[in-house]
Amino acid sequence: xxxxxxxxxxxxxxxxxxxxxxxxxxxxxxxxxxxxxxxxxxxxxxxxxxxxxxxxxxxxxxxxxxxxxxxxxxxxxxxxxxxxxxxxxxxxxxxxxxxxxxxxxxxxxxxxxxxxxxxxxxxxxxxxxxxxxxxxxxxxxxxxxxxxxxxxxxxxxxxxxxxxxxxxxxxxxxx
Numbered sequence: 239x240x241x242x243x244x245x246x247x248x249x250x251x252x253x254x255x256x257x258x259x260x261x262x263x264x265x266x267x268x269x270x271x272x273x274x275x276x277x278x279x280x281x282x283x284x285x286x287x288x289x290x291x292x293x294x295x296x297x298x299x300x301x302x303x304x305x306x307x308x309x310x311x312x313x314x315x316x317x318x319x320x321x322x323x324x325x326x327x328x329x330x331x332x333x334x335x336x337x338x339x340x341x342x343x344x345x346x347x348x349x350x351x352x353x354x355x356x357x358x359x360x361x362x363x364x365x366x367x368x369x370x371x372x373x374x375x376x377x378x379x380x381x382x383x384x385x386x387x388x389x390x391x392x393x394x395x396x397x398x399x400x401x402x403x404x405x406x407x408x409x410x411x412x413x
Contacts, residue, residue, distance in 0.1 A: 245394045249292055252390050253350055259382040260354040269374055271366045272353040277337035278364050279352050283327040286319055286402050290395025293346040294404040300344030301409060308340065310412055313405070320402040330401070347391050355384035 264270045271278075289297060301309065315330030329349075331340050339345055353367055363371075371379075392398065 245292055246296070248394050249296060249391065252347065252387060252394075256347065256350045256354065256382055256387060259380070260350070263354055263379055263381075267374070267379070269370055271364075271370065275337055276366075277332060278366060280329040280332040280337075280339065280349075281326070282364070283329055284325055286327055286400035287329065287346060287348050288398045289346045289348075289401055289404055290391055290398050292395030293391065294399075294408065297341060297344045297346060297404075298408060300341030304340060306412055309409060312340070313409065313411070316402045316405045320406070330405075347387060351382055351384055351387055355382035355387065357384040 260272070264273060301312075304312070312330050315328075319327055319330055328334070329339075331345075332338075333340050339349070353363060
């Protein structure tokens with residue numbers, strides 16, 4: 239077994255832990271907003287998504303399943319994002335009509351854990367979650383540890399760069 243195979247399995251294990259925590263929170267709180275159809279976080283990014291090299295490789299598998307036409311649309315969005323100076327950013331991978339991620343099964347940690355994890359500096363939550371937690375309380379919620387998740391992925395994945403940088407470097411332009 240190669241080191242890259244081990245790293246991939248370890249990344250998938252981190253993703254599985256996040257998915258389990260998210261499923262637990264969502265299923266035990268019928269008021270939880272993070273479900274298919276809510277794309278608020280995808281439309282209001284504070285910065286372009288950070289990805290390690292390993293996460294990029296994983297995401298790239300999802301990109302390879304898309305048509306050339308969709309990849310060109312994504313390239314135009316990535317180019318626009320790279321030139322954008324004001325926040326918020328909209329994720330270029332978002333299908334803006336359906337509100338769904340075009341590479342959902344291959345999305346990075348930041349997307350999987352947003353809304354379900356707490357960090358040293360507070361949490362990764364939108365105002366919908368903050369309002370709902372304020373009304374319902376969070377005493378029974380077991381948040382994922384965002385700092386530990388990010389550290390685990392960083393140890394596996396090599397350098398972290400923003401999505402637009404990876405995309406421009408790794409996705410060839412249509413001839």
